[in-house]
Amino acid sequence: MRRIGCCLLVAGLLAGLHGWARAESVTLAQFRQRDQQVENRLLKEFEAATGIRVEQRIMPASSDLQHQQYVTWLAGRDRSVDVYLIDLIWVAEFASAGWILPLDDRLPATARGDFLPAPLASAVYKGKLYAVPRFTESGLLYYRKDLIPTAPATWEELRGLAQAKRGGGVAGYVFQGKQYEGLVVNFLELLWSAGGEVLGPDGRILLNGPAGVVALTYLVELVGSGTAPRGVITYMERESLQEFLEGRALFHRNWSYAWSLVHREGSKVRGKVGVAPLPSWDGRRPGAAALGGWHLAISAYSERQDAAWRLIRFLTDARAQKAKAIGEGRLPTLASLYADPAVLEANPHFAALRQGLAHARHRPITPFYPRLSAVLQTSLSRALVGSSSPQEALDSAAREIATFVPRE
Amino acid sequence: MRALYSAPALGLVGAVFLLPVGQALWTSLHRVWRQVPHETPFVGLENYRLLLASDRFWAALGHTTVFTAGSVAVELVLGLGLALLVHRKIRGRGVLRAAVLIPWVLPTVVSSLLWGWIYHDRYGLANHLLLTLGVLAEPRVWLGDPALAMAAAIVADVWKTTPYVALILLTGLQAVDPIVYEAAALDGAAGARAFRHLTLPLLLPSMAVALMFRTLDAFRVFDLIYVLTRGGPGGSTETVSVLAYQLLFQDLDFGRGAAMGILILAAGAMIGTGYLWALRFARGAG
Numbered sequence: 001m002r003r004i005g006c007c008l009l010v011a012g013l014l015a016g017l018h019g020w021a022r023a024e025s026v027t028l029a030q031f032r033q034r035d036q037q038v039e040n041r042l043l044k045e046f047e048a049a050t051g052i053r054v055e056q057r058i059m060p061a062s063s064d065l066q067h068q069q070y071v072t073w074l075a076g077r078d079r080s081v082d083v084y085l086i087d088l089i090w091v092a093e094f095a096s097a098g099w100i101l102p103l104d105d106r107l108p109a110t111a112r113g114d115f116l117p118a119p120l121a122s123a124v125y126k127g128k129l130y131a132v133p134r135f136t137e138s139g140l141l142y143y144r145k146d147l148i149p150t151a152p153a154t155w156e157e158l159r160g161l162a163q164a165k166r167g168g169g170v171a172g173y174v175f176q177g178k179q180y181e182g183l184v185v186n187f188l189e190l191l192w193s194a195g196g197e198v199l200g201p202d203g204r205i206l207l208n209g210p211a212g213v214v215a216l217t218y219l220v221e222l223v224g225s226g227t228a229p230r231g232v233i234t235y236m237e238r239e240s241l242q243e244f245l246e247g248r249a250l251f252h253r254n255w256s257y258a259w260s261l262v263h264r265e266g267s268k269v270r271g272k273v274g275v276a277p278l279p280s281w282d283g284r285r286p287g288a289a290a291l292g293g294w295h296l297a298i299s300a301y302s303e304r305q306d307a308a309w310r311l312i313r314f315l316t317d318a319r320a321q322k323a324k325a326i327g328e329g330r331l332p333t334l335a336s337l338y339a340d341p342a343v344l345e346a347n348p349h350f351a352a353l354r355q356g357l358a359h360a361r362h363r364p365i366t367p368f369y370p371r372l373s374a375v376l377q378t379s380l381s382r383a384l385v386g387s388s389s390p391q392e393a394l395d396s397a398a399r400e401i402a403t404f405v406p407r408e
Numbered sequence: 409m410r411a412l413y414s415a416p417a418l419g420l421v422g423a424v425f426l427l428p429v430g431q432a433l434w435t436s437l438h439r440v441w442r443q444v445p446h447e448t449p450f451v452g453l454e455n456y457r458l459l460l461a462s463d464r465f466w467a468a469l470g471h472t473t474v475f476t477a478g479s480v481a482v483e484l485v486l487g488l489g490l491a492l493l494v495h496r497k498i499r500g501r502g503v504l505r506a507a508v509l510i511p512w513v514l515p516t517v518v519s520s521l522l523w524g525w526i527y528h529d530r531y532g533l534a535n536h537l538l539l540t541l542g543v544l545a546e547p548r549v550w551l552g553d554p555a556l557a558m559a560a561a562i563v564a565d566v567w568k569t570t571p572y573v574a575l576i577l578l579t580g581l582q583a584v585d586p587i588v589y590e591a592a593a594l595d596g597a598a599g600a601r602a603f604r605h606l607t608l609p610l611l612l613p614s615m616a617v618a619l620m621f622r623t624l625d626a627f628r629v630f631d632l633i634y635v636l637t638r639g640g641p642g643g644s645t646e647t648v649s650v651l652a653y654q655l656l657f658q659d660l661d662f663g664r665g666a667a668m669g670i671l672i673l674a675a676g677a678m679i680g681t682g683y684l685w686a687l688r689f690a691r692g693a694g
Contacts, residue, residue, distance in 0.1 A: 064657075064658075067657065067658070068653075068657040071442075071657055071660065072657075075442060075662075093443055093660065096443045096444065097442045097443055097445055097660070098445050177552075178637075178638070178640060178641075179637070179638050179639065179640025179641055179642070179643070180638055180640075229529070230529065230549045230552055231528075231529035231530060231549050231552065233549060233551075233552030233641050234527075234528075234529065234549060234551045234552045234637075234641075239528075243530070248530075367443035367444075368443060370658050370659070370660070371658060371659040371660065371661070374654055374658045374659060377638075377640070378639070378640070378642065378643040378646075381640045381641045381642040381643070382641075382642030382643065383642075384641065384642070385552065385553065385554055385641045385642045385644075387554060387642045387644070388642075404441070404659075404661075
């Protein structure tokens with residue numbers, strides 16, 4: 001009898017311990033941060049201030065692999081992860097699947113004033129806020145200011161300059177052309193600047209209209225004429241940036257984070273690079289850049305939602321974002337930090353990048369975006385390698401997309 | 409009583425094989441789009457019909473067939489050569505046998521990244537070698553050309569899995585009693601004749617095993633392709649497993665993804681049965 005009592009006591013203690021440990025800890029899934037020490041310091045501060053322990057689940061760097069892992073966990077109603085750092089293009093998908101929680105009660109519209117409008121809008125699906133922007137990115141044009149005095153105002157001008165000044169082992173324009181999300185981004189930026197859209201407000205597919213065809217034709221001709229080296233068909237961000245850093249390209253499209261890599265010590269093009277907004281199509285409408293970035297969201301299966309929210313609030317408030325901006329060069333999502341002297345001293349280029357962010361656009365907000373993008377990736381790549389004409393490629397993509405994107 | 413003895417085995421098979429397959433089968437008969445979690449209507453064979461009616465499915469099956477036939481055929485020939493080489497009593501045989509296995513021991517993701525750099529248009533070893541040797545006049549973008557990309561993937565696979573084929577064939581070679589060769593030599597059969605009439609027939613069972621394993625593996629190829637090309641350029645290297653992955657994890661179309669999985673399973677079963685049947689037939693004839 002005594003033995004049973006003893007066992008019960010131990011079991012009760014264990015259960016209590018278990019409950020206590022669970023209540024006092026929260027799990028955050030995210031990729032390895034640029035400077036993990038900065039991140040760990042922040043999380044330590046959070047633990048000290050709140051008494052809530054943070055467990056990190058480090059994800060693979062590839063965004064596709066993260067998506068796969070998240071989908072596996074969420075579709076399996078995994079309760080062990082409370083907070084996910086998600087690519088902004090997944091917000092609508094995860095929200096629609098019921099995987100992440102609406103946050104309107106926790107962060108009412110009146111408390112969102114300092115957030116930059118574009119990143120904030122990308123965290124909203126069907127009028128509800130589902131995530132809080134942690135850091136942001138936008139597409140930019142990098143150019144060799146030692147060889148090109150002023151950045152081109154239009155895409156046509158860029159093509160002319162690239163064509164005329166390339167040679168001697170230096171290519172004209174290097175972008176991301178591998179069959180993956182990056183290719184879609186490069187295309188969308190051209191499409192938008194040419195006045196086109198993928199989807200109309202009613203869900204109608206506008207992708208294969210005239211703007212789409214001229215935008216894709218432009219990319220195809222860049223590769224076909226050698227203005228962009230043929231190798232771009234196999235490049236993602238890293239490979240294309242490498243070309244530019246080696247001094248082998250006049251123009252380069254990349255995200256804002258590339259700026260700090262260009263200026264890093266040992267860079268062959270340090271001090272020779274200018275940065276500008278992506279060109280306009282016709283010189284009248286401004287150019288369009290894609291918005292990138294990562295948001296924090298609470299898992300619908302989390303049992304520690306209040307603790308999860310406190311972590312999100314901590315990591316997205318001005319103090320933490322400032323630490324990330326100074327320590328890692330991450331672009332903050334709060335407008336006020338772009339006027340903060342300490343932030344600007346560490347990142348003098350932020351003032352210029354802010355301009356790019358103002359014009360940045362988010363990719364179509366639909367639960368089917370990853371699927372839509374997958375269709376586009378194949379079709380665009382097919383046009384780039386010449387297996388089909390731009391018009392054919394876009395027509396077939398539009399037909400395919402129509403089978404799953406709902407019409408309103 | 410006897411049936412009871414097999415119960416644990418049956419239970420295990422049921423739990424780890426039949427149950428998941430049953431669930432996949434069930435899912436494949438519904439429209440399950442994770443983006444709309446509350447509508448999962450029964451659609452019968454619609455997912456299968458959509459797949460079989462799409463060009464993409466047949467293209468993927470074609471790419472998979474080319475990849476499988478190409479890589480397995482080359483691996484068998486090279487693997488046989490390699491097995492014969494390390495079977496001989498030569499100096500440093502132990503070291504050689506170990507060295508041969510290195511590509512196979514590397515995780516596929518690692519060797520795929522390695523090959524990705526070998527194929528790089530600017531810094532890659534492939535272009536460097538071929539340009540230096542004068543085989544090429546100008547660098548090629550190996551993974552940027554639909555015709556070359558598949559060949560490049562096959563070469564990478566051959567590099568990685570030839571040792572595996574060689575290993576299986578080597579065990580086959582070592583199982584042959586040397587007396588057989590001595591007897592043949594006495595009867596005047598040596599060299600090429602002994603190889604043709606003794607080695608090959610005696611190796612047949614090992615070859616069949618190697619072929620079956622490799623065919624099934626190659627048919628389900630995923631990691632190599634995913635790392636090298638992601639199925640590109642222009643979908644030209646999309647294999648059935650890459651397509652299934654795409655349907656499940658990118659499109660979140662679980663119904664069609666499950667249907668794809670079932671089709672791959674059926675194809676694998678057909679390949680396996682085909683080999684077993686051929687092997688039995690060959691044995692019966694011999």
